[in-house]
Amino acid sequence: QKEVEQDPGPLSVPEGAIVSLNCTYSNSAFQYFMWYRQYSRKGPELLMYTYSSGNKEDGRFTAQVDKSSKYISLFIRDSQPSDSATYLCAMSKGGSYIPTFGRGTSLIVHP
């Protein structure tokens, strides 16, 4: 079983839709959870960061962590064509701080 699993998509939605992106993981030592957005041929850009379980909201983005299920989610409300990108989940352990990345999910928001 891979440490971090993420469906590569692509996920295609109409503008204005609510998008749900997810990752599962196998290593219970992960404590820090991040979502990165990567546009084509660009570097990953940090979107959201959460520590341990719970929710965090930032504008149209909400990150959820459920450590009991080893499952993390990113919700995007009122999705826009400019949200079209690859979304990478990443997580790291306390003491190591080296994020392990998922494959990324390609999101396409069409007008």
Place this chain on the structure above:
Amino acid sequence: EPEVTQTPSHQVTQMGQEVILRCVPISNHLYFYWYRQILGQKVEFLVSFYNNEISEKSEIFDDQFSVERPDGSNFTLKIRSTKLEDSAMYFCASSGIQGALENTGELFFGEGSRLTVL
């Protein structure tokens, strides 16, 4: 807003040649990283660097690779004898603000250096 800068943006080289990729991390960060991403694949960790030495490295980071912080600002990745399979986008990242309680792993990435080995 401070950012990580990388040069060159694209380098084409012949197999067996040495390549040096350069990065200027965010100035008040303490931890530096190299990741790579082969086209269509996931972002993979290569090496982390802290306090002027390697703190962790992956299986990918073999004897062909080395890192250096020669002057307190630049952070370089050297590939001694490139192979075809080294063709990838190489990302530099930095994290860990000086004085923070802990390094949480929030990495800030550069735009990447695309390496093409022929």
